[in-house]
Every structure is written in C-alpha cells, then in structure tokens.
Amino acid sequence: MSATLPILDSDSTPPVAYAPGPLAKPGILDVPADTLRAWLGERGQPPMRVNQIRRQVLASRTTTFEAMSDLPKQLRAELAEAFSVLSMRVEKHLFAKDDTHKLVLRLNDDRMIEAVLIQDDGRATACISTQVGCGMGCVFCASGLNGVVRNLTTGEMLEQLVMLRNLTDATSTNPDRALRLTNVVVMGMGEPLANLESLLEALAIAGDKNGLGIGARHVTISTVGLPAKIRKLAESGKQYSLAVSLHAPNDELRTRIVPTNDKTGLDAILASADEFYEKTGRQVTYEYVVLGGLNDLPQHAKQLAGLLVGRKAHVNLIPWNDVEGLPYNRPQDADLQYLIDTLRKSGVSVKVRKRKGSEIDAACGQLRRKVEMSVAAPAASLPTVEV
Ligand code: SAH
Secondary structure, three states: OOOOOOOOOOOOOOOOOOOOOOOOOOEHHHOOHHHHHHHHHHOOOOOOHHHHHHHHHHOOOOOOOOOOOOOOHHHHHHHHHHOEOOOOEEEEEEEOOOOOEEEEEEOOOOOEEEEEEEEEOOEEEEEOOOEEEOOOOOOOOOOOOOOEEEEOOHHHHHHHHHHHHHHHHHOOOOHHHOOOEEEEEEOOOOOHHHHHHHHHHHHHHHHOOOOOOOOHHHEEEEEOOOHHHHHHHHHOOOOOEEEEEOOOOOHHHHHHHOOOHHHHOHHHHHHHHHHHHHHHOOOEEEEEEEOOOOOOOHHHHHHHHHHHOOOOEEEEEEEOOOOOOOOOOOOOHHHHHHHHHHHHHOOOEEEEOOOOOHHHOOOOOHHHHHHHHHHHOOHHHOOOOOO
16 A cells, blocks of 8 residues: 555656645636626726637636737736636646546635546546535545535636646647547536536536537536436436446445435436436446445345346446545455446446556545645645555
C-alpha cells in the first residue's frame, strides 16, 4: 500500500503552472444569463455579449478576460474587476502512468471537490462531482464519510469540465493532436440526482455547439437509485445514459451496504430504471462494487442474474478500491470470475471495470480526504500523498 508514485506533489514539476494567491472572484459561468445581461446593460453593452463571453470560456478556451479579443477593451477590464474566468483553484494535481489526471479543486468557500480526466483508447473522459461530500452514506465509499455539505452550482460543474478539457491540451505532447474531451461520466463526489436541476443545466450548456460540444449520448449519470428522480431524468427527454449503483441483489444486503435502500427498495429502483429504458431507449448500466466476502458469494451471483435476466441491462463489476480505515476487501479472482460466468450464462452482459489511476486514489472522495487532512495538519507533519 505504499509505493512511490508518479504523482505531483511539492517536489515535482507540474505539467501546468497554477497561480497561487487569494481566492478567486465569482466565476463568470456561475452568473445567470439574465443577471449578466443586466450587468452588461448597465454598461451600455448588448445582450449578445453573454453568449460571446460564454463561448470564449467554453469553446475558445480563453483563460483571461483580457484575451477576449472580440470584446471592447474597457469591458474586458470591467469584467476582470468583477469576475474571474474560473473561480476554482487547483489545490493538487496528480497524474498516473496511465494518463489519468486528478484535480483536487478548492471552491470559493474553501470547500474541496475532485475531478478526474481519463485518457484511454484515443478518447478523453471527464469524471465530475456534483456535491461537496455526499449524503447517501454507502458504507464502502470515501465521499460520504462526512455527509453532504452542499450542492455544486451549475458554474462549478461546468468549470470542472472546462478545466479538464484545458488539461487535455496542456498535457498533450503534441498540441495539434490533443485528445478531444468527448465523454462525461457524472461519477465523482456526490449524488447527481440530488442536484438534478443544476446538473441538467450544466450538461445542456456543455452540450451546446457554442459550449463544449459534448453530446447527450456521451454523458453517463450514475445514481445510488432515487426512483422519482430517475423518472424525472427520463422525462427530460434527453439521451443521457443512466448507471444505477446496485451493489447487492436483495433488499436485506443492499440496505446494509446502501442505507438509502431502506426507503427506496430494489423493486422501485428497477421499475424506474425499466421506465427510463422504455422512455429513452437507452440501455441501463448496473454498477456493482464487489466487496470480497460480502456481496460476491455464489448465492449473490445467482440472485443478481435472476434480477437482471430479461432486462435490457448491462452490469459493470467494480472491484472495491481500498479506502483507508474502512473494513472491506477486494474480491478474490475466483469469486469475481464466478460472478462473471453466472451472469454470462444467464445472458446478462457484464464487464469488469478497468482500474484507472488507482495509484492516485481515483475512486471518488479518497484524495480530497487526504488533502483535507494534510491541509488541516500542522505544517511540520504534512503527510505526502501516498497509497
Ligand atoms: N452517487 C452516485 C455516484 C457515485 S460514484 C452513485 O451512487 O452512483 C460512482 C460509482 O463509484 C458508484 O457506483 C459508487 O458506488 C462507486 N464507488 C464509490 N467508492 C468506491 C470504491 N471505494 N471502490 C469502488 N467503487 C466505488
């Protein structure tokens, strides 16, 4: 559990220079369009400037107001006085050998979240957070250990995408061939469906051709399973993919692992996911974090197959990523294989999720915890980030 990592810490040179300094002003992506329109109006500027400014940040990758050459000089100065292009600061930037990058981001109120860039098979995928912390309390997960603090704003979710997209350019050895950020998985910290309205707004702006051009079919939203919100997502008429975190094939075990199951129950979750498929035509993915000796016994494999057979479903098995201090185990290879074989024999499509960036604590919430602990510690005993 303790290896020297190809990571960035105080001793290594980051691939991107981050400005230190005081916390930023309000992020421009967080100013609602009508507020910004009014602000511009007071300065004699037409409403179309709103889209111009957003396009600069989202599509043109402009990182300072000064460089927004299609805006009058005076306006650029006034914008810089009042707002920042990006409000979040990079507290820590780590990268793994497999080209996975993780940012720990400090928000304007000093809270911290994580965002991850996965570069694989010629494509770049952003994994974003939707809340500070998480209120769902899944027993094996680092994000929810201290509960939920607050929802992220639309702008804070968009900023994560912009920062990760900018990172594809900055870290590419050949800028002409930087991977395009084409995919988003909403699988970072937090429960996305508990912050659905702001998330949908962020994804709509990200999907616009003047935004980041990330199409709905390239976005996957992962949920603990909130039936009413799954229906709401289906009714939005968007082609987002849905991933449901199942983690157990019966209510008794699921309630032990995923406490919110006590209120929802498996039946209602599966029924809402079926409805999602009927309304959108999008196959639902079921995520199953495999906890050695807890939810990977032969009877679990059979029950899981029984639950999903005949459903338009795909299963992602995710061997548990260790979280310091939690009493769970990764599965034995033979038990994982038994799960795979049992599902396949029943005709249920299944994959084991590859471990990406495991040496940089890419599983949600893990790194933020360590950074928060290190920030809180007296300077003399700052721990280095090691796994
Ligand atoms: N709240 C959403 C998003 C959470 S993160 C949800 O529950 O789906 C995305 C996935 O990572 C979830 O399936 C979550 O259960 C899983 N996960 C969290 N911590 C993990 C860990 N330590 N190891 C493996 N998977 C983990």
